[in-house]
Amino acid sequence: MKILLTNDDGVHSPGLAALIKKVSEVAEVVVVAPDREQSAVSHALTLHHPLRAARIGANVFSVEGTPTDCVNLGIHSLLSYSPDLVISGVNRGANIADDVTYSGTVAAALEATLMGIPAIAVSLVTRSAGEHFEAAAACAAKLAVTVHQKGLPRDTYLNVNVPDLPAESLLPPLITCQGKRSYEGTIVDKVDPRGRNYYWIGTTDLSFEDIPGTDYHAVSRGHVSISPLHIDLTNHASIEMLKSWELP
Ligand code: MN
Numbered sequence: 425m426k427i428l429l430t431n432d433d434g435v436h437s438p439g440l441a442a443l444i445k446k447v448s449e450v451a452e453v454v455v456v457a458p459d460r461e462q463s464a465v466s467h468a469l470t471l472h473h474p475l476r477a478a479r480i481g482a483n484v485f486s487v488e489g490t491p492t493d494c495v496n497l498g499i500h501s502l503l504s505y506s507p508d509l510v511i512s513g514v515n516r517g518a519n520i521a522d523d524v525t526y527s528g529t530v531a532a533a534l535e536a537t538l539m540g541i542p543a544i545a546v547s548l549v550t551r552s553a554g555e556h557f558e559a560a561a562a563c564a565a566k567l568a569v570t571v572h573q574k575g576l577p578r579d580t581y582l583n584v585n586v587p588d589l590p591a592e593s594l595l596p597p598l599i600t601c602q603g604k605r606s607y608e609g610t611i612v613d614k615v616d617p618r619g620r621n622y623y624w625i626g627t628t629d630l631s632f633e634d635i636p637g638t639d640y641h642a643v644s645r646g647h648v649s650i651s652p653l654h655i656d657l658t659n660h661a662s663i664e665m666l667k668s669w670e671l672p
Contacts, residue, residue, distance in 0.1 A: 425450065425451040425452065425508045425509065425568070425569075425572050426451060426452045426453075426454070426505060426507045426508050426509075427447055427451040427452070427453050427454075427507055427508065427509045427510070427511055427568060428454050428455075428456060428495070428498050428499070428503065428507040428509070428510045428511075428536075428541075429443055429444060429447060429453055429454070429455045429456075429457070429510075429511050429512075430455070430456055430457045430458075430491055430494045430495055430498070430510065430511075430512050430532045431443075431457050431458070431491065431512055431513055431514070431515065431529060431532070432458065432461070432462045432463050432464075432465065432490075432491045432512070432515060432527070432528030432529045432531075432532065433461055433462075433463060433515060433516055433529075434457065434458055434459065434460045434461045434462070435455065435457035435458065435459060435480070435484065435486045437461075437516065438516075438554070438557050439513055439514035439515060439516055439548060439554065439557045439560075439561075440455065440457055440513075440514070441557075442514055442557035442558045442560070442561040443511060443513055443514050443546070443557075443561045443564060445558065445561065446558060446561035446562045446564065446565040447511060447561065447564065447565045447568060449565060450565050450566075450568060450569055451508075451509075451565075451568065453483060454483045454484075454485075454498070454502075454503060454507070455481070455483060455484040455485065456477075456485045456487060456494045456495070456497060456498035456502055456503075457484075457485070457486065457487065457491075457494055458486075458487055458488075458489060458490060458491060458493075458494060459478070459486040459487060459488050462489075462490050462491055462528045463515075463517075463527075463528055463529075464526045464527070464528065465490045465491070465492075465528045465531075466525065466526055466527065466528060466531050467492050467531035467534060467535065468490045468492060468528075468531075469490065469492050469493060469496065470489045470490060470493050475487060475488055475489045475493055475497060476488045477497060477502060485498070485502050490528060490531075491512060491528040491529065491531055491532035491535075492528075492531050492532060492534075492535045494532065495510060495512075495532050495535040495536050495539070496535060499536075499539055499541070506541065507541060508541075508542070508572055509541065509542050509543065509544070509568055509571060509572060510532065510533060510536035510541050510542070510543040510544075511533075511543070511544045511545075511546065511564055511568060512529045512530070512532035512533045512536075512543070512544070512545045512546070513529055513544075513545055513546035513547055513548075513560070513561075513564065513584075514546050514547065514548050514557050514560045514561050514564065514586075515527070515529040515545070515546070515547035515548065516547075516548060516550065516553070516554045516557075517547060517548070517549075517550060517551070517554075518547055518548075518549040518550075518585050518643065519545065519547040519583060519585060520547075520549075520583075520585050520602070520603055520632070520638075520639040520640050520643065520649065521602060521603035521604055521605040521632050521633075521638070521639060521640055522602075522603075522604065522605040522607075523605060524583060524602055524653070527545070527547075529545050529546075529547060530545045530583055530653070532545065533545040533581040533582070533583070533653075534581060534653070534655065536581070537579060537580070537581040537655060538655065542571050542572075542575065542576045542581070543581040543582070544564060544567060544568065544571065544581065544582045544584055545581065545582070545583050545584065546560060546561070546563070546564040546584040546585075546586065547560075547583075547584070547585050547586070548560045548585075548586055548588050549585050549586065549587045549588055549643045550588040554588055555588055556586075556588050556589055556590055556591070558591075559586065559589065559590060559591040559594060560586035560588075562591060563584065563586050563594070563597070563648055564584060567582070567584065567597075567650070576652075577652070579654055579655040579656060580652050580653065580654055580655075581652075581653055582650055582651070582652060582653070583602075583639070583649075583650070583651040583652075583653050584648065584649065584650050584651075585639055585642075585643050585648070585649040585651075586643075586648050586649075587643050587646050587647070587648070589646060593646065594646065594647075594648055595645065595646040595647040595648070596647065596648070597647065597648040597649070597650050598642040598647045598648070598649060598650070599650050599651075599652070600637060600638055600639045600641070600642045600649045600650065600651050601637055601638055601639070601651060602638065602639060602651055602653070603632055603633065603635055603638030603639045603640040603641065604632065604633040604635060604638070604640075605631070605632050605633070606631045606632065606633060608631070610625075610626030611623055611624070611625055611626060612624040612626055632644075639651050
């Protein structure tokens with residue numbers, strides 16, 4: 425099995441190091457990752473300037489670009505083959521509920537899925553530096569073996585979130601759906617030393633609705649959460665209702 429690893433925390437992040445270590449036990453690994461942190465860039469693709477890639481290890485490429493650029497460049501140019509699987513992570517911080525839409529980690533898995541390659545995004549549920557990246561990486565490695573054996577449904581990728589606990593304390597994985605966040609709009613509004621206003625989007629007071637069956641419900645109780653995400657963002661249930669509108 426050949427696996428392409430990427431992330432959005434940057435090629436030197438501890439979550440990626442843990443992933444390289446654990447996934448190397450089950451597969452041949454190549455890393456194509458951003459040269460610096462690219463968290464919350466979502467599915468951005470760089471189109472307006474060239475991308476530079478540096479080989480910084482035997483099988484490690486550092487790219488001046490986004491996670492989506494990395495998957496694109498890796499598969500279309502840097503690798504001489506198509507990988508069996510792409511794993512993105514281990515992200516420092518949960519990627520659950522509505523936050524999934526901002527995530528560079530999740531978008532890298534989406535990009536692989538668009539290319540027809542099975543993909544897993546994996547994140548460590550922590551608000552600090554994170555401690556148990558290796559336990560999360562071990563979960564990803566095990567899941568990689570299962571996904572390689574069984575395959576994934578068409579246009580579907582897995583969003584995995586692992587509580588920041590030692591491996592022996594993790595509760596069994598639950599298959600979940602994307603949860604719901606309660607947004608507290610925290611914007612820092614201040615004046616800079618030149619007298620101009622500046623604004624800084626804050627991320628304090630994160631809270632989620634505690635809905636059974638969701639990613640948040642699972643990880644907040646110590647379970648590993650596995651959500652199958654789909655490329656198609658259509659709300660199919662609303663199509664008939666919208667068709668009934670008499671649109672001018
Ligand atoms: Mn990140």
